[in-house]
Amino acid sequence: MTPIIREIEDADVPAVIALWHEAGVARPWNDPVTDIAFARRGPHGTVLVAEREGRIVASAMAGEDGHRGWLYYVAVSPGQQGGGLGRRIVEAGEAWLAARGVWKVQLLVRRDNAGVVGFYDHLGYRDTQTVCLQKVIATT
Template identity: 70%
Template structure:
């Protein structure tokens, strides 16, 4: 994609990344984005990728692996750039990052009511595995 670079997030991208997450609607009040960024970037098992267009952060994907599968979170595209291919490009970057580490499966979670994004992922070849995700918050 001309004019777009997919790269690992740098420290000086943090403010733009958090702003993008809010603009794209992927940030949630119960998650501290600064904490999530620091946690994802703490070791080589995960990272935050950005798609940079015209010198600005235009898309993101937090990607990591747990020893069995790869996962993507905070996949976000600047609303002004939706429909331009950035979503597919950042997901291809996440797949490449995992493939380079020998990971052969990528999973992600989609909120049940987010029907628009379900179609996007299906278009990219992802399928609903018909599984249920359980969660327990173990720290206040």
């Protein structure tokens, strides 16, 4: 059955969080409820889901900063992997960004995740040979 790819709805949030844990993309230092709410708070971000037979089986968070687009939380249920669903949810994220005039898409992959690096390489993503630096700032 072909999945329906659409934007997340409030009722989907628990299923999406469960998918992120099942697929191994959730990290203890990132609160998924906060991340989903942040992505949905304005026109510059969204969470896309793939639904098959009433069940959320894939996701991709997309956002843009006015210069480039980013994909986060790309996840496919382990039982659904290998059938093209990952490619379809990534393409949906790319289409969402392209519809907003974004022409460059970036994403982060942990260096030791060779299988995922190979997946993105197959989709045309390339290592930018850059270093990603981070600083956590306090918010009130």
